[in-house]
Structures are given as C-alpha cells and as structure tokens.
Amino acid sequence: MKVLKFGGTSVANPENINKVKSIVQNLDKEKVAVVVSAFGGVTDLLLGTSALAAKQDTSYKESLKTIEDKHINAIRELIPVQNQSAVLSKVKSDLNVLETLLEGSFLIGELTPKLSDKIVSFGELLSSYIISEFFKAEGLDATFKDSRELIITDNNFGKANVDFKKTNTLCEAYFSSNPNQITILPGFVASSGTGNSTTLGRGGSDYTAAIIAGAVEADVLEIWTDVSGMYTANPRLVKQAKCVSHISYEEAMELSHFGAKVLYPPTIQPVLGKGIPIAIKNTFDPENPGTLITKNTNGNGKTVRGISHVGNISLLSLEGPGMIGIPGISKRFFETLSLKNISIVLITQASSEHSICVGIADEDVDAAAEAVNETFEYEISTRKIKPVIVEKDLTIIALVGDNMKSHQGLSGKMFSTLGKNNVNIRAIAQGASERNISAVIKKDDVKKALNSLHETFFEENVKQLNLFVMGVGNVGSKFLDQIRQQKKYLKDELKLNVRVIGISNSRTMAFDENGIPLKDWETVLASGEQADKQAFFNRIKSLNYRNSVFVDNTASAEVSESYPNYLKNSISVVTCNKIACSSDYSYYKELKQLAKQYNSPFLFETNVGAGLPIIDTLKHLIASGDKVKKIQAVLSGSLNFVFNTFNDSVTFHDVVKQAQEQGYTEPDPTIDLSGVDVMRKILILARESGHQLDIDDIANEPFLPKESLETNSNEAFFESLKKYESDFQKMYKEAADSDSKLKYVAQFEDGNAKVGLQKIPKGHDFYNLEGSDNIVLFYTERYPNQPMIIKGAGAGADVTASGIFADIIRIGNF
Incomplete structure (x- = not known):
C-alpha cells in the first residue's frame, strides 16, 4: 500500500486537482491512501476570518463569503452537473456550521484554541470531500474517510499529541477491511479522546500521511508538492541549487528543521523506526524522480548534502561575571523560556560560563527578554548579570550532512568562505554528531551567504564573479568585448563564471541581476536610467552579491574618491584610473589598508604599463x-x-x-x-x-x-x-x-x-x-x-583592457 500526500499548491484550484487525479489514476491497482491539504490559501483565510470575528469585526462575513465561493466554484468546475446537487448540499451544510462557529466567536469576542481548531479544520474537511466526489465522478474506485475517525490525540488544541496506540489500531482495522482502491482523507485534522476536533500543528497534513503510513506499514510515503524534491539550497535564492536524489532520514530532518519547507520535521518520526521510504515529488512534473529519503546510504561519501536556513531569528544573550561557577543559572534561564512556551532554535555557551546565547523567533523575543529580565531581577540590580541583550533581524544558516563528522576542516572552510564575502557571524553552534554546523548572520546577508557556500561545497570549484563596470569608452568597451569572447574559456578552463551585473557611463546606467547580455550591452545601457555615481554604489551594496568587483575605467577623480565605500563593503576594486594611487600618500595607504581589513582586493596593474605585469x-x-x-x-x-x-x-x-x-x-x-x-x-x-x-x-x-x-x-x-x-x-x-x-x-x-x-x-x-x-x-x-x-x-585600449581583465582573473584566483 502507498500513502500519497498532496499539499495546498497541488490542490490550489481545479486545474491542479486534475493533475492530482492523473497522478493517482496512473498508479498500479494497489491500494492507496491520498491525504490532501486545504485548497490553496484557505487555511490562511480561515485563520484570518476567525481573527476578525473574535475582534467583532463584521468584515469577517465578507471573508467567509470568499471561502464559500472558492469551494462552490470548485464543485461546479470539477463535478458533472448531474452529480452536483448532493455535493453542494453537503458542502453548504458544512459551511453553515462554519458560519455558526464564527458567529459564536463574534458574539463572545473571543477565539479559544478549541474553537480555533474546529474552525480551521474545515479547510481540509471540505477539500478532501470535494476531491473524493470528483474522483468518484471520474470513475475512480474512491471513497472518503474522515481522519478524525482514525487519528486520536489529546486535548492540546493547536498542536495535539497523537495517541499512537489507539490511532494505529483504528488505521489498521479500517484499511484492512476497506474494499476501495483509493481512500481520500483530510490532512491536519484529528480528534481527541473526548470527541473534540483537534489539529496537528504546522505541517500537519504531512504528519497525517506519515501517521497512516506508519500504522499500515506502507511501502512508501510520497509527499507531492510544487518542487522536485529537496535541494542543496533554496532554489529561489540559489539558482545553481541541485536536487538531492537520495538522502537519509537524519539529513532530511536537519534540512527541514532549517527551512527546507517541502517537508515538516515531525513527519519523519512515524516512518523512521519502520524504515518506510519517503519520496518528495513534484505534482507539476510527475516524471521527475525527486528525492528519496531512506536510511543512510550515502555510499559515495559526500560530506555536505545541503545548505539550509531559517529566517526571522533573534539572539537573546544573558551575560555577566555573576554567572561564572554559579550552579542553576542555565536551569533558571531555560525554565523561564519554557514556562513562556518559547521554543529555542539554537543554543551556544562559552566554556567560561560568562554568557549564554539562544536563538528564538523574532515574534517571541520581546516577551522572552521581559521574562528573563524579571527572573534575574536581583542579579541585574546588583550588577552581577547584565540585562539581556537582544539582536534582531538575523538568520541561521546551516551545513547538513551525515558524513561531515569524518571530514576535517569543514567548519574552517565554511567560516572562511563567509569571511571572504564580509558575512559577519554572530553565533555558532555544532552538535557532537557534526551532522549540522550552524551560524547566525544578518538576514540581509542570507542570499550572499547561501550562494557563497553553495559555490564552495557544490559547484565543482566554479567561482562566480559579479562585475560592476563604470566607464565604457575605449577601454571599457574593449574590456566588455574581451569578457564576452572569453566567457566560455574562463568557465571551462579557469573555473570562473564572470557576469557583468551593472554598467554605467556619464549619462546612463543599467543593471541586470542575471547578468547583462554582453552582445547587446550598448542597447541595454542606452535604455537605462540616469547615471548617478552614488546610486550606482547603493545598488551594488543592496544587491549584496558575493565576489563583487567594481571596475573603474574612467579618469575621474570623483570616482576614485568612492573606492573606500566599495572596499568597506567587501567589494573588490579594479582600476586603470591612476588618480587614487597617485593622490596623497595617506589616501593610498588607506585604500591598501581597507583592502586588507575587508579582504577585498584593490588591484591597479594597468596604472603603470597598461597590460604589462x-x-x-x-x-x-x-x-x-x-x-x-x-x-x-x-x-x-x-x-x-x-x-x-x-x-x-x-x-x-x-x-x-x-x-x-x-x-x-x-x-x-x-x-x-x-x-x-x-x-x-x-x-x-x-x-x-x-x-x-x-x-x-x-x-x-x-x-x-x-x-x-x-x-x-x-x-x-x-x-x-x-x-x-x-x-x-x-x-x-x-x-x-x-x-x-x-x-x-x-x-x-x-x-x-x-x-x-x-x-x-x-x-x-x-x-x-x-x-x-x-x-x-x-x-x-x-x-x-x-x-x-x-x-x-604600454598604451592602447586593447592592452589596457587586457590588463584589467588580468586583474579580474587574479581576483578569481584569490
């Protein structure tokens, strides 16, 4: 038996639901359980609607109408006219119950966790029922089964805990006696032992599918989503990211904990002990093999399997001399956060015991700081401990891999890569298993950090250089032409992927985040925006690309005065402009010092002898x-x-x-x-x-x-x-x-x-x-x-351009 789960994007609209039907229809005639999420966006609509009702805002009725229309329209598109009456009657009856619950919340001006679970469960209950009726109308041997009749939990509303003994017994009994080939079930929802509707928390539909797969000891659990598996990094941020074809349970858990949203971490637990494989597949590209998750079979010995991140993190630090050698400080600290129901994402503590630092969600940090300051009020008043220090707008990035522990130097390689790109690390954590190395950085540096690390660990040593060229006259135009001609050679032979992201002359400037096509750079520049040297720098800084290089082909004193701004932001400078290096000695020394301090090369070979070394x-x-x-x-x-x-x-x-x-x-x-x-x-x-x-x-x-x-x-x-x-x-x-x-x-x-x-x-x-x-x-x-x-x-545009080109290659080899 197989268990398939289809997420919100897979059932977002009738067109996508038809794709789901095709996938299920093409399976062998073996039995299959199909767990579905709410229609795309419906869960958020239900949460928003209930929040409005609790605030006694009458606009909740408009939101409820949107929810009703979405489901009624889906029925009319999916179900043949002759079959619609019964389906519409059942759905409208359920929507009437939903309306009554919302009215109750509106009247009392409150939304309890118990009521919230009842309201939000309608998303999956409605979608699964409509899809089951659609499958039947299409001639599939399908039936609907309410997951609340199979999955039993406690009364911890919002994130209920499963009673696996009762749940497994009910699942085994139902599926062993069910004659239908296909069973459609709502994900996310369950019921307590007292009969109340409960929900399984974030990612609950994945969890539902895993619970059922574990109970019936399925051959495979397939998670169908909108991407083709788990990637080496977030493909939305790292375009070179690759799908990982085979990964271990432990690696998948680490990656999913750190932002790989195709899989919810607890999903793995019910199938892990029984060794049931998990396949991550793409509803919109069903032939793609995706990612298979099993026991560790990393026979090829790859070290880092993925680079992941989790955003919206704050650091909370408690420090002071009164912590050293005093038992119980850590207990009080963590107990305080626990009592406030605040989840800790990362922990780091120096062996000196002078400080404890934890990473928590941004939304919890203010409450956490207040609670910890209150707990240590006496120590703070006597200056034994400082008030907690809060740093916001951070992100955790993590290297993940089962075999990392048997390879030396990975941490050094990681931190060296980040340091070369001016990514400041605020905290570091690494478990004894060495399956995960985590670092906390500014959220503005996430894209640069992920791309830099991906380049280091996954791209066969191909280094990407991002150029920003000011001055495209005789020398600049020859330089761009040389880059264009040699692009393939640089990548194949020198492992350098050189892209020109921005260009400017005295009149206009233009940018293309994917690289300006150098055959048409003149056309691109002609249609660009008005040139502005400060705006040019600001744009480079905001893009925050790794291995950024500012190329100055001008003879402008004003441009040469801007070099410190670039170097301080770890943007290398290559120039044929002699003014900076021949100006006041103090300025020359400042530029050389900044280049060292920020690890940003400052090269000016063409200042003397054009292309001669x-x-x-x-x-x-x-x-x-x-x-x-x-x-x-x-x-x-x-x-x-x-x-x-x-x-x-x-x-x-x-x-x-x-x-x-x-x-x-x-x-x-x-x-x-x-x-x-x-x-x-x-x-x-x-x-x-x-x-x-x-x-x-x-x-x-x-x-x-x-x-x-x-x-x-x-x-x-x-x-x-x-x-x-x-x-x-x-x-x-x-x-x-x-x-x-x-x-x-x-x-x-x-x-x-x-x-x-x-x-x-x-x-x-x-x-x-x-x-x-x-x-x-x-x-x-x-x-x-x-x-x-x-x-x-020693003169001429061609040889000067070639000298600039040589400096670019030198930077690529740093």
Whole structure:
C-alpha cells in the first residue's frame, strides 16, 4: 500500500486537482491512501476570518463569503452537473456550521484554541470531500474517510499529541477491511479522546500521511508538492541549487528543521523506526524522480548534502561575571523560556560560563527578554548579570550532512568562505554528531551567504564573479568585448563564471541581476536610467552579491574618491584610473589598508604599463624579500609614440593629434605631455617598492612651453603646439645630430624620483624602444648590475583592457 500526500499548491484550484487525479489514476491497482491539504490559501483565510470575528469585526462575513465561493466554484468546475446537487448540499451544510462557529466567536469576542481548531479544520474537511466526489465522478474506485475517525490525540488544541496506540489500531482495522482502491482523507485534522476536533500543528497534513503510513506499514510515503524534491539550497535564492536524489532520514530532518519547507520535521518520526521510504515529488512534473529519503546510504561519501536556513531569528544573550561557577543559572534561564512556551532554535555557551546565547523567533523575543529580565531581577540590580541583550533581524544558516563528522576542516572552510564575502557571524553552534554546523548572520546577508557556500561545497570549484563596470569608452568597451569572447574559456578552463551585473557611463546606467547580455550591452545601457555615481554604489551594496568587483575605467577623480565605500563593503576594486594611487600618500595607504581589513582586493596593474605585469612583478620581488635600489623606465606609451613618430618631415602638432586619435593619450593630452602621467606612474612604483612619496616630491623638467601647459582646452593646446613648432624641431635636430633618440624617462633612486625628456644614445636599453612600447628596468639587491627588464606595449585600449581583465582573473584566483 502507498500513502500519497498532496499539499495546498497541488490542490490550489481545479486545474491542479486534475493533475492530482492523473497522478493517482496512473498508479498500479494497489491500494492507496491520498491525504490532501486545504485548497490553496484557505487555511490562511480561515485563520484570518476567525481573527476578525473574535475582534467583532463584521468584515469577517465578507471573508467567509470568499471561502464559500472558492469551494462552490470548485464543485461546479470539477463535478458533472448531474452529480452536483448532493455535493453542494453537503458542502453548504458544512459551511453553515462554519458560519455558526464564527458567529459564536463574534458574539463572545473571543477565539479559544478549541474553537480555533474546529474552525480551521474545515479547510481540509471540505477539500478532501470535494476531491473524493470528483474522483468518484471520474470513475475512480474512491471513497472518503474522515481522519478524525482514525487519528486520536489529546486535548492540546493547536498542536495535539497523537495517541499512537489507539490511532494505529483504528488505521489498521479500517484499511484492512476497506474494499476501495483509493481512500481520500483530510490532512491536519484529528480528534481527541473526548470527541473534540483537534489539529496537528504546522505541517500537519504531512504528519497525517506519515501517521497512516506508519500504522499500515506502507511501502512508501510520497509527499507531492510544487518542487522536485529537496535541494542543496533554496532554489529561489540559489539558482545553481541541485536536487538531492537520495538522502537519509537524519539529513532530511536537519534540512527541514532549517527551512527546507517541502517537508515538516515531525513527519519523519512515524516512518523512521519502520524504515518506510519517503519520496518528495513534484505534482507539476510527475516524471521527475525527486528525492528519496531512506536510511543512510550515502555510499559515495559526500560530506555536505545541503545548505539550509531559517529566517526571522533573534539572539537573546544573558551575560555577566555573576554567572561564572554559579550552579542553576542555565536551569533558571531555560525554565523561564519554557514556562513562556518559547521554543529555542539554537543554543551556544562559552566554556567560561560568562554568557549564554539562544536563538528564538523574532515574534517571541520581546516577551522572552521581559521574562528573563524579571527572573534575574536581583542579579541585574546588583550588577552581577547584565540585562539581556537582544539582536534582531538575523538568520541561521546551516551545513547538513551525515558524513561531515569524518571530514576535517569543514567548519574552517565554511567560516572562511563567509569571511571572504564580509558575512559577519554572530553565533555558532555544532552538535557532537557534526551532522549540522550552524551560524547566525544578518538576514540581509542570507542570499550572499547561501550562494557563497553553495559555490564552495557544490559547484565543482566554479567561482562566480559579479562585475560592476563604470566607464565604457575605449577601454571599457574593449574590456566588455574581451569578457564576452572569453566567457566560455574562463568557465571551462579557469573555473570562473564572470557576469557583468551593472554598467554605467556619464549619462546612463543599467543593471541586470542575471547578468547583462554582453552582445547587446550598448542597447541595454542606452535604455537605462540616469547615471548617478552614488546610486550606482547603493545598488551594488543592496544587491549584496558575493565576489563583487567594481571596475573603474574612467579618469575621474570623483570616482576614485568612492573606492573606500566599495572596499568597506567587501567589494573588490579594479582600476586603470591612476588618480587614487597617485593622490596623497595617506589616501593610498588607506585604500591598501581597507583592502586588507575587508579582504577585498584593490588591484591597479594597468596604472603603470597598461597590460604589462609591472606592478605584479614588483609585488613579487618585494614579497620574496628583494629590495629595489633603482628604477629607470619609459612609462608613457603616448610620449614614446610621439617621439618615435616625430621627425623633421612631420609637425609635432600632427603627431600629438594622431596619438590622441589612436587612444594613446588621456582625453586631456596635456596630462601626458606635461609629464604628470609619468610622474603618477613612477610615484606608484616608488610606493609599491615601500617608499613614502607624494607627487610634489618628484622633480619634473617639462619640455613643453609654459603657454602650452597653461591652456584650458584641447583646442587651445593644439594651437599652441603649432606656434612652437620650431622649438620642437630644434629638440629633434639636437638629438639626431648626437645620434640619439628622444625618450621621456622616469627614474627613482635613493628615495628620489624625477621625470624628464632625455637624449638616449645608441646601445642604451631605451634606444630601440619602438611605437608606444614601455620599458622598466628594476635594479635590486638580486639584480644589481643586469636589471630585470619588462618591456612591451604600454598604451592602447586593447592592452589596457587586457590588463584589467588580468586583474579580474587574479581576483578569481584569490
């Protein structure tokens, strides 16, 4: 014999009830008990209606009318016209009784637990009767049986305790003599030994099915719901969650205690001792195998089987020196909560006995705090114990698995994952069985925490990076294109799933929580909302995604000033914007410190040498214990391009214009030609070498006329270049006559830095530097005579974008 239970969503409307009929109809001809919940939403309607009646609010009648209409309409859709009369008569008679009970509550202005159980039981009683009549009308060999005649409880209304001896005897007798193949029963309801209607509490329909399955020793208990089994995490919050095909009773109980709502924890008890399998199936996808729950058969040795959570939790902490070594404190504390009928979800206590902390439902915390403060009033008045501390808006997350106890390091892995994503843990609990490791966190961090943990324990080490890109001009657009082209490679080869969630330029910004389609990013951005740098940050913060990275492709000082906000929220920063790292030394150090403090990488490889690994190499030299003695470098791709292209047959104006058009210079070319850009770069290298310098400490010998440097627009600047063409030609001729080439050189040595135009003779490492290439010579204690040389393309949108891309990959590998 099989026992099937169909929940509220499965019988929410006539369409779904037809699906239930198809599932039952397709079973073999063996006997089956079908336990059903109330029609979708009816239980809540009954509770709400009874609450209105108890408040003597006449609007309860409107709510009652809604309940009546829902059932009458279901009869008219499901039952053939010729069969409707008797069914309508019975249902209307029951609704009249319900109306009388509500009137009684209205007249006395009260709703007792006993009366509430009578009222709320009508949901299941009506649905099961209507469904049984529908099955009969469809030609199925079905009958209706009132569960109140089979399940006997005490008088603990609202959550009655089952008398299994009497219940099992009645169930065995009925099902052994019942000739019908299909028996439809109402879930949730029972009756006391004195004949009063009782209910089995939250999830009572599951419990009804399990009680019957245990009593008749069914072959299987099938729980039919709206999801295809139990998942590794809540699929509504973790899109990568997978169905667990086979799980143990104990694992299922742990997961269901911690929020896996497809199964009510007490459901397992009646079938656990008898080894009856439980199958979790999907009414709307009946062919899906779902989840099978049996004795522990985790033969493949998987450690963590699921990650679950329970929300709306508060922490209640009692602490003080007067607790240490004093017997009975814990007893008084827990006894106080017990007498207030307050359920404890989590307990943690330090071995010092200085504090006790418990997790309880938000709705109970105020009453609990008042009661505990009253119990320890004397100790509080003498300052031996502090008044209870309450923390609200929390959630418990839990790792669950039978085999966790035999694997070391799981706790460390869990807490490390949460820490890397700036998820603060308020309390921790782990039982000796190690089947469950629980942590209390802020409810705002739940989605990030679940996704981070799921990625760590279930996604084959594929790490998801969520990018927020500001600046989509030359460099930004190339960067997005590179991400699009390499997306599959990154996932297959590097185990990185890179998504661009937000993009912004100076006019508009756009977000897509599932990832912006990079083939159409320009269309998405064009239809976005008005750009706002603060709103952009606020949106990133509110999304609270794991592994979030802010990518700054601008040259904006205002954007660079926002980096602390990102780092403090554990949002990594990758930037080609040199302003932050070349600003005041104190700000540079602050950013580096914040990156360490909040475990949020701050990477700026492209600040020097575009895509060349100059800063990364320098970091490795320093980390390995080497010390920089001197740095000599040509660090401006734009200036190198200008002086490699300029000669006596072209004008200096035309060459600079060409450099700007090809994207080698900053939007304002005076930044490059004044030497400011090179000053920033050598400053960054000096700082990364461990020296404290500011931009004003760098000597600059400008080659441009003062008039050119003081222009206030690009147009005026280019006009000034024409005016001084003869001076530029003279510089070129002097270098050519000495068989030298002009290079703009940066140097750092003995704590001093300088930049300026130099004549480089033949044979020098800089002499043959072509195009827009950069070169850096690192003279260190390990490379005193023959320097370490890094050379290559140092300007251009493509190589700069590739440098940003490389920093993104570095973050992915952290």
